[in-house]
Structures are given as C-alpha cells and as structure tokens.
Amino acid sequence: MKASETRRKAREFLKTLSGKYQLFIVPIILAILAVSISYKETYTYNGTEFSITESVPGIISILLALFLASASYAVLDVMRHKSDHVEVGDNMRVFSNELFGKYVITAIVKWFYIFLWSLLAFVGMILLVAGATAASSKDSNVGLFVALLGFVLMIAGFILSIIKQYSYAMTTFVLYDAVADGTYDGPNSVISKSKELMNGNKWRYFCLQFSFIGWYILTGLTFGLLHFYTLPYTTTATLFFYEDLLDKAE
Numbered sequence: 605m606k607a608s609e610t611r612r613k614a615r616e617f618l619k620t621l622s623g624k625y626q627l628f629i630v631p632i633i634l635a636i637l638a639v640s641i642s643y644k645e646t647y648t649y650n651g652t653e654f655s656i657t658e659s660v661p662g663i664i665s666i667l668l669a670l671f672l673a674s675a676s677y678a679v680l681d682v683m684r685h686k687s688d689h690v691e692v693g694d695n696m697r698v699f700s701n702e703l704f705g706k707y708v709i710t711a712i713v714k715w716f717y718i719f720l721w722s723l724l725a726f727v728g729m730i731l732l733v734a735g736a737t738a739a740s741s742k743d744s745n746v747g748l749f750v751a752l753l754g755f756v757l758m759i760a761g762f763i764l765s766i767i768k769q770y771s772y773a774m775t776t777f778v779l780y781d782a783v784a785d786g787t788y789d790g791p792n793s794v795i796s797k798s799k800e801l802m803n804g805n806k807w808r809y810f811c812l813q814f815s816f817i818g819w820y821i822l823t824g825l826t827f828g829l830l831h832f833y834t835l836p837y838t839t840t841a842t843l844f845f846y847e848d849l850l851d852k853a854e
Contacts, residue, residue: 605848607815614841621682622689624836628676630695632831635669639828646850672839673707674698677780679843702783710779710791714772717795721768725761728754770806774798777846801849812845 618624641661678694681687735751738744748848775798782788782797802809816838823830 605845610812610841610848611815611837612842613844617683617844618840621679623691625832626692627678627690627694628836628839629685629692631668631672631675631837634664634671635835636828637829638664638668639824639831659703659721669672669699669711670707671695672835673776673780675836676777676843679840680777680780683843683847697711702782706783706788706791707776707779710775710794713791714795717763718768718772720767722761725758725765728756728758728761732758767806770809771799771802773809774801774846774849777843788838801846801853805849809845812841815840 638661641664674695674697675690677842678687678690682690690726698704731754732751735747735754736747738747739751741747748763772795775795778797778801779794782794788794816834817828817832819837823834
C-alpha cells in the first residue's frame with residue numbers, strides 16, 4: 605500500500621469515527637504543551653529564573669507515549685470491528701493491569717537497545733574531537749586518522765540507530781495484539797515481531813512519515829495547535845500501515 609493510499613484510508617476512517625476528539629484530547633494537549641515548552645524553556649518565578657528543559661519535556665514525552673498508545677489501541681479495535689466508537693475513557697487502556705507493566709518493560713528494553721546502537725555514534729564523536737585536537741598539534745597525521753575514523757563511526761552509529769528505531773517502530777501495536785491473543789512472551793518477543801514485520805518495509809514507513817512533512821511544519825508554525833488535526837491523522841495512518849504489514853505477513 606502506497607503512502608497516499610494509507611493517508612486516504614486514514615482520512616476516510618476518521619470522518620466516521622465517533623468520539624475521536626474525546627479520545628485524542630489528552631494526547632493533543634500534551635503534544636501542544638511539548639511544542640510550547642520547546643519555544644520557551646526558561647521561566648521566571650519571584651524574580652528567579654529556572655529551566656524546565658531537562659525534566660518536564662521528558663515527563664511530557666512519557667505521558668504522551670502512554671496516552672497515545674491507549675488511543676491507538678482503541679482505534680485499532682474500531683478498525684477491526686471489535687467496537688463501533690471510541691470515547692475519552694479509552695485513554696486509560698494502557699494503564700490496565702494486563703498492559704501497563706508489560707508496556708513499561710517493553711518500552712525500557714526497546715530504549716535500551718536503541719541506546720546501545722547509539723553508543724557507536726557517541727564513541728565516534730569522542731574520537732572525532734580527540735582526533736581534531738591532535739591534528740592541530742604535532743601529531744597531525746595520527747590526529748587526522750583518528751578524526752576520520754571517528755567521523756566514520758559517528759555516521760555509521762547514527763544510521764544504525766535510525767534503522768533500529770524503524771525496526772522497533774511497530775512494537776507498541778505488536779504488544780497490544782500479543783497481550784490480547786495471550787501470546788505475550790516477554791519484551792524481546794514483541795520487539796522481534798516488530799523487526800520481522802518491518803523487514804523490507806522500513807523505506808515504506810519512512811515514505812509515509814515523510815509524506816506528513818508539510819503537516820509537521822504547519823503544526824510547528826501554529827505552536828502545536830494543528831495537533832487537533834494532525835495527531836489523529838498521523839496516528840490512524842500508522843495503524844493502517846501496521847494492519848497492512850499484518851496482512852502481508854499472513
């Protein structure tokens with residue numbers, strides 16, 4: 605399925621989805637808040653300036669991921685004709701006893717794997733800086749070699765990290781299906797299933813994401829207010845992409 609077809613299906617589906625704004629209201633507010641904070645990172649209280657860059661955005665990102673997962677699960681059920689509408693209460697799905705612990709553990713393991721792959725880029729940056737410093741001294745040849753090696757490792761690390769992020773992109777949805785089907789066998793099994801589904805489909809998913817670039821830019825220009833339209837749209841399109849992966853895997 606092409607990106608244009610996936611987007612068309614998402615638009616048509618959302619036109620008839622009852623309760624979509626109630627379902628996405630919490631993720632939308634969090635997304636708008638995240639954009640607002642990115643524009644103003646330092647605040648003043650009683651004459652004292654303090655920064656919220658390090659803590660609050662991270663907390664918002666975690667909450668956004670949780671509530672967006674809940675919304676995705678509710679939309680999936682409607683797409684599969686297990687339900688005929690969504691509502692604000694569906695925002696709490698991921699916090700259920702069956703899902704919450706498994707979701708958190710899987711998210712941590714996925715983050716850890718991505719972190720390990722990104723270490724290569726970190727090592728490369730260190731070597732690049734060290735090599736550049738050495739190149740400016742007497743050991744110019746050695747420094748240039750180390751800097752070149754560091755640059756190659758840094759680029760390779762970034763590329764591998766991005767590839768792995770795409771490999772794990774369907775993990776949230778695979779987890780929901782595994783728990784619902786009673787086939788959940790730990791975070792590694794969920795991540796492995798996502799890798800299998802995304803094998804040969806990473807470029808397709810990149811094209812789908814890139815096709816929303818105009819909407820992402822407009823969302824930023826409106827200080828996140830356009831999330832009222834783009835967040836349900838992009839989320840639903842991703843879910844149709846996931847369903848297409850499952851169909852092709854059968």
